[in-house]
Amino acid sequence: MSTPRGFTDDERRTWAPMTAVLELLPHRIDAQLLRDENLTHFDYATLSMLALAEGRQMRMSELATGVNATLSRLSHAVSRLEKRGFTQRIATPEDARATTVQLTPDGHRKVIRATPEHVRTVRSLVFEALDAEQRRQLHEITVALLARLDPDQRMLASRMS
DSSP: OOOOSSOOHHHHHHHHHHHHHHHHHHHHHHHHHHHHHSOOHHHHHHHHHHHHSGGGEEEHHHHHHHTTOOHHHHHHHHHHHHHTTSEEEEEOTTOTTOEEEEEOHHHHHHHHHHHHHHHHHHHHHTGGGSOHHHHHHHHHHHHHHHHHHOTTOOSHHHHHO
């Protein structure tokens, strides 16, 4: 028996709402961060990764992996964040070819200030919509999808579960 060319009814009932979530959720998270802190979610993720890193600094390549970005995309974001005084590029002593990004004190204050409302927004949009069992299932589902999408575990999130 061959696989149907289109979605089955069950697949369509699952896929349609998932695509809507994939479109709506990033927009809502960006909207909150832009409104409250003039940061995109990508900016926030970049600052957060740096805030959690040892010495509040990371190599660009490691940071790109952590935020699931190409070096080019990350470089543009870091340039914007540098202009605002939130990050700075510094030389990497052990490897002249590498660049390290450091979170500035202003950048650290910015991410600390942005975090509570960001967490409230994510809780409101995602976690509070689900009961404990659904949150457990969501974790299992996202881990399974991420394993398929990132089989080499390049992203930090792939290595966390």
